[in-house]
Structures are given as structure tokens and as C-alpha cells.
Amino acid sequence: MITVREIDPADPVLFDQWYDALRAGVVAGRSAALLGTRETFRVSLRDPSPLKTRLAIVALDDDQVVGAMLFEYRLQDNLDSVDVEIDVPPAFRRRGIGTALWQWAATRAAQLGRTIFQTELGVPSTPWPGSVFAERLGFTVEHVEDHLVVPLPYDSARLASLRESAGKFEGYTLTSWAGACPPEYQQAYADLHTAMDNDVPTGGMTRETVPWTVERLMASEERVDRSYLALVTMAHTDAGEPAGYTLIYVPRDDPDNVQQDDTLVLLDHRGHNLGTHLKLANLDLLADHRVAQSYLHTWTALSNTAMQKVNARFGFTTVEQNQELELTRPRLRPAARGLIVDPDDRILLVRFEFADGPLWATPGGGLEGSESLLEGLQRELTEEVGLSLVEDPPHIWHQEVVAEGHATGYDGVINDYFLIRTEHFEVAGTLTAAELAAEQVHGHRWWTLAELQSHEGRFAPRNLPHLVADLLHTGPPTIPLSLDL
Numbered sequence: 118m119i120t121v122r123e124i125d126p127a128d129p130v131l132f133d134q135w136y137d138a139l140r141a142g143v144v145a146g147r148s149a150a151l152l153g154t155r156e157t158f159r160v161s162l163r164d165p166s167p168l169k170t171r172l173a174i175v176a177l178d179d180d181q182v183v184g185a186m187l188f189e190y191r192l193q194d195n196l197d198s199v200d201v202e203i204d205v206p207p208a209f210r211r212r213g214i215g216t217a218l219w220q221w222a223a224t225r226a227a228q229l230g231r232t233i234f235q236t237e238l239g240v241p242s243t244p245w246p247g248s249v250f251a252e253r254l255g256f257t258v259e260h261v262e263d264h265l266v267v268p269l270p271y272d273s274a275r276l277a278s279l280r281e282s283a284g285k286f287e288g289y290t291l292t293s294w295a296g297a298c299p300p301e302y303q304q305a306y307a308d309l310h311t312a313m314d315n316d317v318p319t320g321g322m323t324r325e326t327v328p329w330t331v332e333r334l335m336a337s338e339e340r341v342d343r344s345y346l347a348l349v350t351m352a353h354t355d356a357g358e359p360a361g362y363t364l365i366y367v368p369r370d371d372p373d374n375v376q377q378d379d380t381l382v383l384l385d386h387r388g389h390n391l392g393t394h395l396k397l398a399n400l401d402l403l404a405d406h407r408v409a410q411s412y413l414h415t416w417t418a419l420s421n422t423a424m425q426k427v428n429a430r431f432g433f434t435t436v437e438q439n440q441e442l443e444l445t446r447p448r449l450r451p452a453a454r455g456l457i458v459d460p461d462d463r464i465l466l467v468r469f470e471f472a473d474g475p476l477w478a479t480p481g482g483g484l485e486g487s488e489s490l491l492e493g494l495q496r497e498l499t500e501e502v503g504l505s506l507v508e509d510p511p512h513i514w515h516q517e518v519v520a521e522g523h524a525t526g527y528d529g530v531i532n533d534y535f536l537i538r539t540e541h542f543e544v545a546g547t548l549t550a551a552e553l554a555a556e557q558v559h560g561h562r563w564w565t566l567a568e569l570q571s572h573e574g575r576f577a578p579r580n581l582p583h584l585v586a587d588l589l590h591t592g593p594p595t596i597p598l599s600l601d602l
């Protein structure tokens with residue numbers, strides 16, 4: 118049975134297993150996959166930025182980590198979005214583990230009230246498993262970049278010829294630094310970052326940009342510096358106006374890879390070969406600071422013909438496509454529910470009375486605040502039927518219903534169901550009959566399978582008798598069964 122849960126990144130064993138699974142999933146079948154190092158993730162997960170929550174999630178088969186997810190969301194902007202990175206090592210694929218991790222993401226995003234899911238894929242060839250998986254979930258590709266690399270150390274003959282053909286450089290001054298931006302350039306550098314955010318093509322990706330301030334720049338540099346040495350060259354006009362910049366990250370503990378990040382030339386200054394001069398100067402800086410890395414990576418939008426030309430001139434070759442994908446989902450209310458079964462295989466259901474008639478459903482209800490599924494389940498069971506969980510019950514079904522009338526103020530519901538085997542007990546929740554009635558609950562009953570199967574009224578889920586019959590016959594599924602209405 119697969120269980121999916123968040124890990125404490127300070128747990129050294131689980132953190133390592135999470136990272137190993139993430140890496141194994143990311144690199145499979147890709148010659149130039151780039152993933153932050155173990156140390157980079159260790160630092161960023163244990164000491165998170167105040168601007169972003171990053172959660173490390175594992176899929177466990179007993180004690181073995183068989184899949185990993187990074188689930189992230191920003192806290193002060195982009196408040197409707199979450200980022201998901203789901204990775205399953207090849208040995209464990211096509212067993213539903215990716216789906217189980219996705220179900221966790223769907224429930225948590227619903228709990229956070231976020232409806233936009235974003236993800237990235239490195240695609241070296243087609244058909245590609247990640248593309249098929251994401252497309253099946255409803256993601257669409259909104260932006261595509263080439264991922265390019267050039268070997269290091271950078272070829273000095275090419276550098277010399279590039280320098281020669283770049284021609285005379287007049288009207289601008291270049292300033293380079295390694296590490297944090299010198300104070301006298303901070304405002305200009307922050308403004309250039311804002312211009313970059315507004316200028317960089319992102320296709321159809323939903324992205325709210327927030328202007329950079331010096332304070333934000335310094336905080337970001339301080340965090341980045343723990344894992345990367347930033348190499349920057351900035352261009353000013355002779356009159357002192359900023360005109361552009363380029364930025365390389367040298368990871369502090371990646372022996373193989375260096376990343377060419379932003380390059381921006383402001384609109385008014387394009388057409389002067391500034392991009393080439395900036396890159397040449399930054400490659401000089403890289404020669405001074407490279408340790409042993411053998412590849413420089415960069416990413417350029419297919420539509421960015423100017424930068425594609427510069428890349429080709431610098432000898433970059435395309436290794437794969439980097440795709441950004443997005444999926445907007447309805448607003449669903451998440452709930453935890455218990456399928457309670459006694460030793461005689463009788464099932465405890467509660468009766469709802471709605472305007473269109475009665476409905477028998479499993480006890481449980483909507484998650485409150487930031488409680489986990491199991492916390493929510495325990496609270497609901499205490500309130501509705503007076504049952505205490507003695508162990509973590511298996512997660513058997515994940516139901517998504519998009520339809521009006523299921524939860525006020527929402528487009529539908531997500532119900533996660535758990536199988537609770539228990540002694541028979543007298544139902545006595547902490548809520549009074551009047552309080553339950555206010556939630557449309559008007560009674561309860563233990564049902565045999567035969568009674569379920571012969572009943573002509575409604576159940577939730579609709580095919581509950583069939584699902585229960587299957588469950589009693591074959592036991593809990595390895596991963597939660599996906600249900601609709």
C-alpha cells in the first residue's frame with residue numbers, strides 16, 4: 118500500500134531518500150537534466166524563505182520511498198497558484214504513484230484555496246512520460262524554451278574571435294562583480310530585475326510580477342549566496358543610465374554545471390551588440406571563478422530570435438526543450454471521510470436530508486484551517502459518531518466532484534476516504550442532534566452489504582454498494598482509487 122505524506126526536511130534519513138527519489142525521477146532518460154544539489158535543497162527546505170512555502174512530499178511503499186514531490190506556493194504574490202514537481206524513479210513507474218502524489222497536491226491546493234497548478238518539464242524527445250502524464254491531468258503547455266549547453270572551460274579561440282567580431286564598444290561601460298551587488302549599483306540592478314520580469318516571455322503562464330526593491334534584492338542575494346556564487350556584468354550608458362545585465366550562477370557544490378541565468382538589454386539599447394559584450398565580460402568573470410564544472414547551461418524562448426542568435430554564436434547547442442505547463446481547476450472543498458466497518462462487515466453511514474431527498478454517506482466533513490486529512494478525519498469522527506482512531510487508516514478513495522450544490526461557495530468537492538476497521542460501537546458524537554441537523558445530518562445506521570445492495574435510495578459516492586463489495590472482497594487498493602460522483 119502506498120502512503121503519501123509530507124516529510125520533515127530535518128529528518129536526515131527521509132530527506133536523503135526524498136532527494137534520491139526526486140533526482141532519480143528527474144534525470145531518467147535525460148542527458149542534461151539540471152536539478153539543485155542535495156545541499157541546495159537541504160538549505161532551502163530547512164530554512165525557508167518568508168516569501169514561499171516549499172514542502173517535500175514522499176510516496177512510501179511500507180518504509181521505501183518510491184516517489185517524491187516538491188510542492189511550492191508563494192505567500193505574498195501569485196496567491197492563486199501552486200507549483201508541483203512530481204518525480205517517480207523509473208523502477209516504480211506505471212503503478213499509480215505519480216497519480217497518488219498528484220491526488221495529494223489536488224487536496225492540498227484545494228485546502229489552500231488555490232486553483233492554478235504550474236509545473237515544468239524537461240523534454241528531450243517525444244513521446245515523453247511526463248508529457249503524457251501531465252496532459253492526462255489536463256495540463257497544457259503554455260511556454261517552451263530551448264535548454265542549451267556549451268562545454269567548459271569556454272573555448273578561448275572562440276572567445277577571441279567573438280571579441281573581434283563584436284566590434285568596437287562605445288557609449289557604454291561594463292561593471293562586473295561576483296556575489297552581492299555593490300551598494301552603488303543596487304537600485305539600478307533592482308530596476309533591471311523588474312524590467313526583466315516584465316520583459317521575459319512566459320507565454321500563457323499566469324504570473325504576477327512584483328517590482329524589485331533594494332531590500333528585496335539584498336534578501337534574495339543573501340539566500341542565493343548560500344548555494345550559488347552569482348557572477349554579474351551590468352552595462353551603463355556613459356551618462357550612467359543602466360542599459361542591461363547578464364547573470365551566471367556557479368553552484369557552490371555542483372561539480373558539473375554552471376547556469377547562465379538572466380540576460381537583459383533594455384529596449385532602447387538593443388541593436389548595439391550589448392548582449393554579446395555583456396556575455397563576453399561575464400565569461401571572463403566565469404573563467405576566474407569556475408571551479409571544475411564542465412557545462413554552462415542556458416534557456417531561451419523559441420520565440421526569442423535575438424537571444425537564439427547570440428546563443429548560437431557562443432556555441433550553445435540545444436539538448437532538450439523546457440516546457441512550462443499550467444492547469445486551472447475549479448474551486449473544490451476538501452473533506453476527509455471514514456468508511457467505518459465493524460467485525461461483521463457492517464458499514465456505518467449517516468443520513469443527510471436535502472431538498473431533493475435523503476442521501477446516505479460516510480461520516481466525515483470539510484477540513485478546517487490547515488489541519489491534515491487525518492486530523493480533519495479524527496475531528497469529524499469525534500463530532501459525528503464519537504470514534505477515536507487508534508492507528509492511521511489506509512487511504513482508499515480520492516473523489517473529485519465538479520458540480521453545483523455540493524458545497525456552498527465552491528464549484529464542487531474533493532473527498533478523501535479512509536478505511537476504518539473497528540469494533541462495533543454505539544454512535545455518540547460530541548455534536549447534539551440539533552447541531553448535526555444544522556449540517557443536514559439526521560441519523561445514522563449500520564448496514565450489511567446485502568442491505569446496501571438492495572437499497573433503492575441514494576448514496577455518496579453513488580456506487581457505494583459496488584465499491585464496498587469490491588473493497589471487502591479484495592482489500593484496500595494500493596493507491597487510492599480515483600472516483601467521480
Ligand SMILES: CC(C)(COP(=O)(O)OP(=O)(O)OC[C@H]1O[C@@H](n2cnc3c(N)ncnc32)[C@H](O)[C@@H]1OP(=O)(O)O)[C@@H](O)C(=O)NCCC(=O)NCCS
Nearest residue numbers: 142202203204205210211212213214215216246247249250
Ligand atoms: C510522469 C511521472 C511522474 C509518472 O509517474 P508514474 O508513477 O509512472 O505515473 P502513474 O503510474 O500514476 O501514471 C498515470 C498515467 O499517466 C500516463 N503515463 C505515465 N507514464 C506514461 C508513459 N511512460 N507512457 C504513457 N503514458 C504514461 C498513463 O496514462 C498513466 O495511467 P495508466 O498507467 O493507467 O495508463 C514519471 O514518469 C516521472 O517521474 N517522470 C519524470 C518527471 C516528470 O516528468 N514529472 C511530471 C511533471 S510534474
